[in-house]
Amino acid sequence: MINVGILGLGGLGKAAAQVLSQKQEMRLVAVCDRSGYAYDPQGLDYRQLTLTPADNGIQILQQKPIDAFFLALPNLPNTFMAEVAEDFSRSGWRGVLVDALKRTSAMEQILALNDQLQQSQITYMTGCGATPGLLTAAAVVAAQSFSEVHKVEIRFGVGIANWTAYRATIREDIAHMPGYDLEKAKAMTDAEIEALLEQTNGILTLENMEHADDLMLERLGICHRSQVTVGGIVDTRNPKKPISTHMKLTGRTFEGKIATHTFTLGDETSMAANVCGPAFGYLKAGKQLHDRGIYGVFTAAEVMPQFVR
Amino acid sequence: MINVGILGLGGLGKAAAQVLSQKQEMRLVAVCDRSGYAYDPQGLDYRQLTLTPADNGIQILQQKPIDAFFLALPNLPNTFMAEVAEDFSRSGWRGVLVDALKRTSAMEQILALNDQLQQSQITYMTGCGATPGLLTAAAVVAAQSFSEVHKVEIRFGVGIANWTAYRATIREDIAHMPGYDLEKAKAMTDAEIEALLEQTNGILTLENMEHADDLMLERLGICHRSQVTVGGIVDTRNPKKPISTHMKLTGRTFEGKIATHTFTLGDETSMAANVCGPAFGYLKAGKQLHDRGIYGVFTAAEVMPQFVR
Numbered sequence: 001m002i003n004v005g006i007l008g009l010g011g012l013g014k015a016a017a018q019v020l021s022q023k024q025e026m027r028l029v030a031v032c033d034r035s036g037y038a039y040d041p042q043g044l045d046y047r048q049l050t051l052t053p054a055d056n057g058i059q060i061l062q063q064k065p066i067d068a069f070f071l072a073l074p075n076l077p078n079t080f081m082a083e084v085a086e087d088f089s090r091s092g093w094r095g096v097l098v099d100a101l102k103r104t105s106a107m108e109q110i111l112a113l114n115d116q117l118q119q120s121q122i123t124y125m126t127g128c129g130a131t132p133g134l135l136t137a138a139a140v141v142a143a144q145s146f147s148e149v150h151k152v153e154i155r156f157g158v159g160i161a162n163w164t165a166y167r168a169t170i171r172e173d174i175a176h177m178p179g180y181d182l183e184k185a186k187a188m189t190d191a192e193i194e195a196l197l198e199q200t201n202g203i204l205t206l207e208n209m210e211h212a213d214d215l216m217l218e219r220l221g222i223c224h225r226s227q228v229t230v231g232g233i234v235d236t237r238n239p240k241k242p243i244s245t246h247m248k249l250t251g252r253t254f255e256g257k258i259a260t261h262t263f264t265l266g267d268e269t270s271m272a273a274n275v276c277g278p279a280f281g282y283l284k285a286g287k288q289l290h291d292r293g294i295y296g297v298f299t300a301a302e303v304m305p306q307f308v309r
Numbered sequence: 310m311i312n313v314g315i316l317g318l319g320g321l322g323k324a325a326a327q328v329l330s331q332k333q334e335m336r337l338v339a340v341c342d343r344s345g346y347a348y349d350p351q352g353l354d355y356r357q358l359t360l361t362p363a364d365n366g367i368q369i370l371q372q373k374p375i376d377a378f379f380l381a382l383p384n385l386p387n388t389f390m391a392e393v394a395e396d397f398s399r400s401g402w403r404g405v406l407v408d409a410l411k412r413t414s415a416m417e418q419i420l421a422l423n424d425q426l427q428q429s430q431i432t433y434m435t436g437c438g439a440t441p442g443l444l445t446a447a448a449v450v451a452a453q454s455f456s457e458v459h460k461v462e463i464r465f466g467v468g469i470a471n472w473t474a475y476r477a478t479i480r481e482d483i484a485h486m487p488g489y490d491l492e493k494a495k496a497m498t499d500a501e502i503e504a505l506l507e508q509t510n511g512i513l514t515l516e517n518m519e520h521a522d523d524l525m526l527e528r529l530g531i532c533h534r535s536q537v538t539v540g541g542i543v544d545t546r547n548p549k550k551p552i553s554t555h556m557k558l559t560g561r562t563f564e565g566k567i568a569t570h571t572f573t574l575g576d577e578t579s580m581a582a583n584v585c586g587p588a589f590g591y592l593k594a595g596k597q598l599h600d601r602g603i604y605g606v607f608t609a610a611e612v613m614p615q616f617v618r
Contacts (some may be wrong), residue, residue, distance in 0.1 A: 019563045022456045134453055138572065141446045143616050144587040145578045147331045222616045250575075253582040254328045259575025263447065266559075266568025269454045273562040278453040294601070304613040307452050307531045 002287055003041070004280075005030030005061055005069045007084070009049070011166040012100070013072035015272035017046035019280065023308050026280060030066055032057040039064055058087065068096035068283050074168035075101050076186050082109035089113065089120040096286040097122060100129030100279050102172065104225075107132075107212035111297055118296035123289050128282035128300045130265075130274035131156055131230060132213040135247040136301045137278075138263035139217060145261065146251030149223040153248045154213055156232035157241035158271050163197065164190070169271075173234055176209045202237035216301040241267050245274070281305030311596055312350070313589075314339030314370055314378040316393070318358070320475040321409070322381035324581035326355035328589065333618050335589060339375055341366040348373055371397065377405035377592050383477035384410050385495050391418035398422065398429040405595040406431060409438030409588050411481065413534075416441075416521035420606055427605035432598050437591035437609045439583035440465055440539060441522040444556040444572065445610045446587075448526060451570035455560030458532040459567075462557045463522060465541035466550035467580050472506065473499070478580075482543055485518045511546035525610040550576045554583070590614030 004026050006013050013031070020028040030039045031049055037057030038049055041064075054060060061069075069088075075081045081101050088097060101107060110126045117124050127133055131154050139152050163170045170193065175185035188196075197204075209232070214225035233242040245265040252258055265274060284306040289298070313335050315322050322340070329337040339348045340358055346366030347358055350373075363369060370378075378397075384390045390410050397406060410416060419435045426433050436442055440463050448461050472479045479502065484494035497505075506513075518541070523534035542551040554574040561567055574583060593615040598607065 015563075019456070022563055134450060137450045137613070138447065140613060140616065141443060141450060142572075144443055144590040144614050145574065145582045146586065147328070149616075220616050221618045253578055254324075254331055254585070255579060255582065257577040257579070257582070259577035261572070261574050261578070263451075263570070263572045265454065265570050268566040268568035269562055269570070270564060270566070273454045273564065273566070276563070277455065281453040292603070302613060304446070304449060304611060305453050307449065307458075307529050309530045 002026045002284065003029045003065065003067045004283065005032065005066045006072050007032050007058065007069055008072040008074070009033040010072070010074060010168050012169065012272070012275060016070055016072050016276045016279065017049070019276040021046050023280065025284070025309050030061050030064065032061055037061060041065070059091065062088065062091040062093040066095065068098065068287060070279050070283060071097060071099040074172060075103065075106050076168065076172070076182060078103060078106050078182055079109060081106055082113060085110060085113055085117065085124060089116050089122060094121040096125065096283055096290050098125045098128050098279050098283045098286060100133060100275050101127060102132065102212065103210050104212045104215045105210065107215055114297040121295050123286045123295050124297045125282040125286040125303070126297055126299050127212050127216055128279045130245070130271065130278065132211055132216055133300045134274055134278045135263065136213045136216050137305065138247050139213070139249050140220065140222065140301045142247070142249040142261035142263065143222045143251065145253060147254045149249060149251040150227060151250040152213070152217060152223065152228045154211070154230045155243060156245040157243035158232060158234045159239045159241045160236055160271070161239045163193070163236035170236065173204050173206060176206045177204065197236055202235060203242070204234040204236065206234065207231040216299045219299065220301055278305055280308045284308050311335045311593065312338045312374065312376045313592065314341065314375045315381050316341050316367065316378055317381035317383070318342040319381070319383060319477050321478065321581070321584060325379055325381050325585045325588065326358070328585040330355045332589065334593070335617060339370050339373065341370055346370055350374070367396065368400065371400040371402040375404065377407065377596060379588050379592060380406060380408040383481060384412065384415050385477065385481070385491060387412060387415050387491055388418060390415055391422060394419060394422050394426065394433060398425050398431060403430040405434065405592055405599050407434045407437050407588050407592045407595060409442060409584050410436060411441065411521065412519050413521045413524045414519065416524055416608070423606040430604050432595045432604050433606045434591040434595040434612070435606055435608050436521050436525055437588045439580065439587065441520055441525055442609045443583055443587045445522045445525050446614065447556050447572035448522070448558050449529065449531065449610045451556070451558040451572065452531045452560065454562060454570065456563045458558060458560040459536060460559040461522070461526060461532065461537045463520070463539045464552060465554040466552035467541065467543045468548045468550045469545055469580070470548045472502070472545040479545065482513050482515060485515045486513065506545055511544060512551070513543040513545065515543065516540040525608045528608065529610055587614055589617045593617050
């Protein structure tokens with residue numbers, strides 16, 4: 001049984017808690033948000049999370065026997081995830097940390113902590129959501145048929161009935177749009193976001209997004225980061241996906257043939273399923289590494305995720 | 310630089326030698342066939358392989374500084390791959406072995422050698438071709454979105470211009486057809502195979518094949534082996550694939566939605582590219598495990614293949 005804590009209780013953190021409730025091999029024992037924390041070594045009920053108010057919930061939980069944390073935190077500002085990782089590294093806590101961060105620049109900060117996390121005996125799994133994560137792993141598998149990889153295209157479709165359930169995620173998405181950045185998106189009021197969505201009929205079209213899939217594939221020698229593009233269409237008013245989420249990898253085989261492998265996600269799978277499922281699959285893989293005494297930072301492209309029953 | 314040997318010089322072994330010639334990180338230093346062997350620590354030219362006649366080529370090569378062997382052997386009889394593995398285990402040679410075997414019963418024999426191979430400090434990667442291999446790995450990645458996996462369907466299309474370039478592989482395929490088994494297929498003369506192919510217009514239709522994808526996914530707790538089916542259509546007279554090779558995984562998400570993820574291989578990729586590419590990707594991953602002192606048997610579903618430049 002793996003005892004898991006979740007940091008962050010926005011839409012992603014709440015979905016993660018629900019996902020965990022269906023796992024026999026993992027138990028949700030801790031949650032923490034800006035407002036406070038909850039801890040029960042016997043397991044928490046995700047439907048009734050009563051937080052004890054505290055400013056230092058993370059520090060309190062770092063003293064508990066928790067095997068792993070899923071960092072379901074919005075990475076705003078862009079240095080936040082690395083700050084949390086450093087804090088864990090200094091705390092004396094040992095175990096597995098998993099993030100589902102998106103931006104290349106945020107992952108670069110995490111990778112720079114490799115030696116420090118190794119010394120702290122922490123196994124840190126980064127980029128373990130849908131993209132990067134699930135679709136990056138599919139790209140690594142797809143690359144195997146080729147002597148040379150020319151292009152990796154990731155396009156996602158997201159449909160949500162109501163953007164207010166994903167306030168932080170939608171702000172991160174807006175930050176990818178032309179004319180916006182993280183600071184500007186974060187500073188927007190809900191009313192300003194409503195007004196923006198009114199103009200686009202609820203649709204956000206995202207192109208050439210800064211996603212760490214590029215860095216992850218470049219690190220493995222699969223292609224140059226400029227050959228990896230990530231984009232998507234988010235419908236904030238309709239749970240149906242506007243396009244099927246997919247990854248296309250094009251390359252040249254040893255015989256000189258150019259071909260494209262495609263990995264397509266079923267439309268009925270939600271963003272929450274495609275992010276939280278992989279996150280816990282990588283958490284389990286990270287636990288196996290940690291049990292073997294293998295510490296430091298690993299990306300979702302380097303390690304096979306494990307299936308969590 | 311990883312020094313690699315190839316055992317078996319049928320269609321698969323020859324293609325593997327050609328694939329290696331395009332890799333900067335690996336060097337083909339040894340080949341061995343029933344008739345003899347070749348060894349050159351500076352590297353062999355795959356276009357001009359001159360074998361030194363010998364009955365005991367494998368034993369000679371086991372004394373050489375070779376990091377890894379790709380066992381490009383037809384698994385006929387069904388115990389042959391495990392016999393080769395045991396022979397390596399007894400020889401005192403240490404390194405990485407990779408197979409691209411197909412049958413569940415053959416992989417069970419390999420898995421039973423885990424402790425013995427671990428003691429011999431051999432890291433053995435099994436099922437590292439296309440199916441099992443590439444498509445099984447894609448299934449493991451796809452499974453991440455689901456709380457429960459209901460069905461994994463692998464269907465391959467193979468087109469080859471001339472069956473006589475793949476005599477052993479085609480015999481293995483025929484063994485999967487109704488009314489045939491391994492013994493019977495092995496005993497067929499080329500003329501008998503020609504006559505069979507004449508009846509079917511060169512097409513072999515294979516259903517419910519005994520492929521180790523089922524065992525590999527069951528071992529990881531993804532689903533029961535009966536939920537995994539493998540089939541295919543082989544056109545022995547046309548290099549164009551009769552269907553696109555694909556893997557479909559159907560499951561239930563944590564929200565109760567049923568969905569199917571699909572991984573489809575580009576038609577222009579050959580069987581040789583989809584088998585040899587993954588085999589060397591797993592060989593590189595196996596070398597990393599071996600370098601860390603991690604020995605024993607691993608399936609292609611447990612370890613992320615690495616990209617070989």
